[in-house]
Amino acid sequence: MGQQSRVLCPVLKQKIVFADEAAALIQPGASVGMSGFTGAGYPKVVPQALARRIEEANARGEKFRVSVWTGASTAPELDGALAKVDGIEMRLPYQSDPICRDRINKGQMEYIDIHLSHVSQTVRYGFLGKLGVAVIEVAGVLEDGRLIPSSSVGNNKTWIDAADQVILEVNSWQSLSLEGMHDIFYGQLLPPNRVPIPILRPSDRIGSPYLLCPPEKVVAVIETNLPDRNTPFTPPDENSRMIAGHILEFLSQEVKLGRMPVTLLPLQSGVGNVANAVLQGLLDAPYENLAAYTEVIQDGMMELMKAGKLASASATAFSLSPEMTEYLNSHMDEYRGRIVLRQQAMSNHPEVIRRLGCIAMNGLLEADIYGNVNSTHVMGTRIQNGIGGSGDFARNAYVSIFMTPSVAKNGDISCIVPMVSHVDHTEHDVQVLVTEQGLADLRGLSPKQRAVKVIENCAHPDYRPALMEYCRRALDLSPGKQTPHLLKEAFGWHLNFDRTGSMRQKH
Numbered sequence: 001m002g003q004q005s006r007v008l009c010p011v012l013k014q015k016i017v018f019a020d021e022a023a024a025l026i027q028p029g030a031s032v033g034m035s036g037f038t039g040a041g042y043p044k045v046v047p048q049a050l051a052r053r054i055e056e057a058n059a060r061g062e063k064f065r066v067s068v069w070t071g072a073s074t075a076p077e078l079d080g081a082l083a084k085v086d087g088i089e090m091r092l093p094y095q096s097d098p099i100c101r102d103r104i105n106k107g108q109m110e111y112i113d114i115h116l117s118h119v120s121q122t123v124r125y126g127f128l129g130k131l132g133v134a135v136i137e138v139a140g141v142l143e144d145g146r147l148i149p150s151s152s153v154g155n156n157k158t159w160i161d162a163a164d165q166v167i168l169e170v171n172s173w174q175s176l177s178l179e180g181m182h183d184i185f186y187g188q189l190l191p192p193n194r195v196p197i198p199i200l201r202p203s204d205r206i207g208s209p210y211l212l213c214p215p216e217k218v219v220a221v222i223e224t225n226l227p228d229r230n231t232p233f234t235p236p237d238e239n240s241r242m243i244a245g246h247i248l249e250f251l252s253q254e255v256k257l258g259r260m261p262v263t264l265l266p267l268q269s270g271v272g273n274v275a276n277a278v279l280q281g282l283l284d285a286p287y288e289n290l291a292a293y294t295e296v297i298q299d300g301m302m303e304l305m306k307a308g309k310l311a312s313a314s315a316t317a318f319s320l321s322p323e324m325t326e327y328l329n330s331h332m333d334e335y336r337g338r339i340v341l342r343q344q345a346m347s348n349h350p351e352v353i354r355r356l357g358c359i360a361m362n363g364l365l366e367a368d369i370y371g372n373v374n375s376t377h378v379m380g381t382r383i384q385n386g387i388g389g390s391g392d393f394a395r396n397a398y399v400s401i402f403m404t405p406s407v408a409k410n411g412d413i414s415c416i417v418p419m420v421s422h423v424d425h426t427e428h429d430v431q432v433l434v435t436e437q438g439l440a441d442l443r444g445l446s447p448k449q450r451a452v453k454v455i456e457n458c459a460h461p462d463y464r465p466a467l468m469e470y471c472r473r474a475l476d477l478s479p480g481k482q483t484p485h486l487l488k489e490a491f492g493w494h495l496n497f498d499r500t501g502s503m504r505q506k507h
Contacts, residue, residue: 115392151228178336239405372426
């Protein structure tokens with residue numbers, strides 16, 4: 001590779017091969033556990049070599065597909081490459097690749113959308129069948145065989161433990177200064193022997209900085225020097241800034257009422273520009289010594305750390321812009337003690353989230369007037385990405401906030417509807433809804449009270465009259481008055497009403 005090898009273990013050094021040789025070890029029909037979480041720490045060359053092998057099999061008229069299990073979404077070099085050659089039989093637990101999405105929605109690929117905290121237990125109990133091969137990216141291999149994790153942990157521990165065979169990609173692009181940042185917990189047992197997870201603060205370390213894998217389990221090692229998919233974040237638009245402003249005002253009020261300390265509570269934030277806008281808004285807010293217990297560390301959290309506002313952050317992966325990645329790699333010594341990267345079974349553990357009292361902030365596709373949230377399906381049937389970890393945090397957080405612009409498709413679609421077309425988070429798990437129009441604090445309100453507040457505070461003015469009229473007629477005509485609905489009308493609301501409240505023309 002033109003540079004000193006990072007494979008220091010003599011036994012594993014003997015197993016260094018090219019990617020095509022490693023891919024040849026993966027058999028048709030196998031379930032393959034791949035590293036990677038939101039474009040960080042995924043294998044860069046073995047999936048592409050496997051895609052070439054599948055394409056050659058296709059040309060011979062042979063069916064060759066595998067099931068792909070990851071931590072979350074990955075990158076075109078993994079999901080995209082395998083989906084393009086129709087090489088994925090089944091995918092879990094979260095994806096965001098456009099080719100995968102298209103095949104899933106056409107019924108050409110099976111997809112299991114799972115809460116991220118559930119994956120490890122599901123695999124360890126054997127509910128998904130046998131895991132044949134794990135393909136794991138690491139930053140280096142020590143003399144004794146311990147593995148230095150790279151920019152994400154995800155389900156790597158689970159894949160290594162469960163797989164019959166392990167293929168390692170040792171990526172010298174990843175900073176060796178990552179060593180010591182990770183915390184891999186090896187004490188998690190299955191029921192009935194499960195014990196409490198001893199994390200009392202986001203910064204607590206309870207495990208090992210290294211992944212452990214018996215050298216005899218490793219069947220191939222590939223050396224690479226390729227970057228993660230670091231996607232630039234666009235500057236916050238006006239809607240994102242307004243949403244952030246409403247949330248910051250809400251947090252300020254919570255502090256004034258004594259419901260939160262002046263350091264707030266540990267922050268959890270979903271991925272995206274709206275989430276980054278909220279984090280950037282905290283730069284100018286009067287809060288110090290903040291902490292984060294989340295899945296992904298984005299640019300906004302790094303900016304808070306650079307400014308001295310965020311004292312510590314726990315996650316399972318980075319999702320940084322190229323510029324922020326370069327900054328972190330050159331200042332790793334300053335942040336290694338302040339950032340903890342854990343396996344997602346810990347970063348998303350419901351017990352820990354509940355104990356720490358996280359502030360959960362996640363996005364959505366649509367919310368209904370009673371507070372139910374759809375974060376995965378367009379028009380109820382077409383998957384967008386998946387639930388990811390939002391359910392882990394929404395149900396267990398101290399306060400669960402969901403945010404979205406009030407309209408989509410240039411205003412042609414209201415994101416506030418009478419009834420969501422698919423439910424990922426029930427009204428029982430949603431405490432606050434926010435759009436650029438305002439914030440609806442739904443705590444302590446009955447369904448009918450929620451409906452009024454959601455429409456008045458969150459719905460776009462163009463859609464408020466139609467939504468209020470729906471509420472009035474539902475209250476008059478619904479057989480039950482606890483959560484009044486006109487089911488036929490609610491199910492077809494997107495199709496039947498335009499932004500003026502008039503019936504759309506039937507086609």
